Amino acid sequence: MSAEIEEVWRREAPHVLAALLRRGSVLEDCEDAAQEALAAAAAQWPRDEVPRNPRGWLIRVASRRLIDVTRANAARTQREISDATPDVASWSARTGDQDDSLQMLMLCCHPCLSTASSVALTLRAVAGLTTREIAAGLLVPEATAAQRISRAKATLRAHDARFAGIEMAELPPRLHAVRHVLHLIFTTGAAPPSGAAVINQDVVSEAIRLTERLHRALPRDPETSGLLALMLLVQARAAARTRDGMLVPLAEQDRGQWDRDLIARGVSLLEEALPTGPVGPFQLQGAIAAVHATSTTLRSTDWAQIHELYRMLLSVSPSPAAELGAAIALSELRGPLAGLEELQPLLRARPRDHRIHAAMAHLLEAVGDPAAVAAYARAAALTDSIAEQRYLNDRAHQVRRVGPAAP
Structure with a gap:
């Protein structure tokens, strides 16, 4: 498939699915029909050129495939074919691009789904990625990614979850789930938990693109703005x-x-x-x-402000990452010994968290403690990220060769 067709598909996939789902069909049938439309486009467009209205073309072809599968009666068939062929202007006026994107995200982050299933389904249904691309981005076997997508579809079907307007009472918890899923997708790409890459730019870009869509739909939602700002x-x-x-x-x-x-x-x-x-x-x-x-330099960073922000974060949303961040900020404010003391209870609570071992190694090196070598080596052994392993093992080698820094 050409890069041009792939780009069109990723842009139009959620709108094609929305057009099909709006008529009440289940997600699995709609996605199958949409994929058949994509296959038809891959075969026809290189010969006939990309149509002036690719969205309308895809909706029309996918709708015909869906009608064939459901074997609706003749009257309903004619009505659905007619509804499936609007031009871009009339379709946008009737439904709104932003509304489609938001509602697809909401459906993929339905409360009945696990986070892992929501992430995989979002990448498939909203981002238009293939199962292989999703598996590569999430660093899981292709079979695992396929299972998550299949489980998500089955769960939505069991709960009779449809593409429809969200009641106001449902919006806050749905938005919370959507933001969490988008943040998880972003962090998976920005710091892959395994593999050789330091950054998976494709996954990062997709997370930012989807968050931009959510922000366009809800420009006055402060937490969505905060999420987009964090990513940027x-x-x-x-x-x-x-x-x-x-x-x-x-x-x-x-x-x-x-x-x-x-x-x-x-x-x-x-x-x-x-x-x-x-x-x-x-x-x-x-x-x-x-x-x-x-901050123009590390030394000029306002660590007092960062430490206070972490304290606020811990009060509204406690997490291991926030605890570690607060400890590191404290070490910058009061020195490495204060940081080491702050890290001890975190290490007892999470002895296999490589990030804590890595932070301890840096601080041990800063105070001239040769135990830094073992801490770096332990951190390297606990992470599946090859990029992090290389860095941590290199630090251990450097400290072993020249000794830790003088306190």
Whole structure:
């Protein structure tokens, strides 16, 4: 399939599915029909060129496939074929592009689904990725990705979950799930838990694209703005996070490589969102990322502000990542010994968390403790990320060779 057709499909997939789902069919049948329309496009468009209205073409062909499968009566068949062929202008006026995207995200993040199933289904139904692409992005076997998608469809069918308007009472918990899924997709790409890549840019880009859609649909939702800001601010540092294929930690990054346009937009989103209502976890995480992104050097970073933001984050949304972040910020404020003391209870609670071992190794190295070597090695053994393993083992080798830094 050509790159042009793939791009059209990824752009139009949620709208094609929305058009089919709006008539009350189950997701699995609609997706099968949509995939058949894609196969028809892959065969016909290279010969006849991409049509002027690819969405209408795909909707028309997919609808015909769906009608064949459901074997509706003749009158209903004629009505559905007629409904399936609007031009882009009339279709957008009747349903709204943003509404389609939002409702598809809401359906994929239905409360009856597990997070893992929601992530896989979102990438399939909304992002238009293949099962193989989803498996590669989530770093799971293709069979596992297929099972998650199949389980999600079966669960939606069992709960009679349909593509329809969301009642106002249902919106807050649905939005919470949508944001959580999008954040998980982003973090999976920004810091792959296994494999050799430092960043999976395809997954990162897809997460940002979907979050942009959600933000366009709900521009006044402060937590959605905070989530988008967080993604943009983290992505702004992407070019500096690798050097010769190796991971580069924040302290060693060339800040001249950071994308100032992305930083400016992320900061602007936060400035608009923070004063408008209750401050949620994504706004706070975005604010932490903004302090880092707007600091010209590591030394000039406002660690007191970062530590206070982590304290606020722990009060509204406690998590292991927030606990670790607060401990690291404290070490920058009060010195490595204070940080080591703060890390001890975290290590007892989560002895197999490689991030805690890595943080301890850095602080042990800073105070001149040779135990840093073992801590780096332990962190490397506990992570499945080859990129992190290389970095941590390299640090262990450096400390072993020249000794830890003088306290």
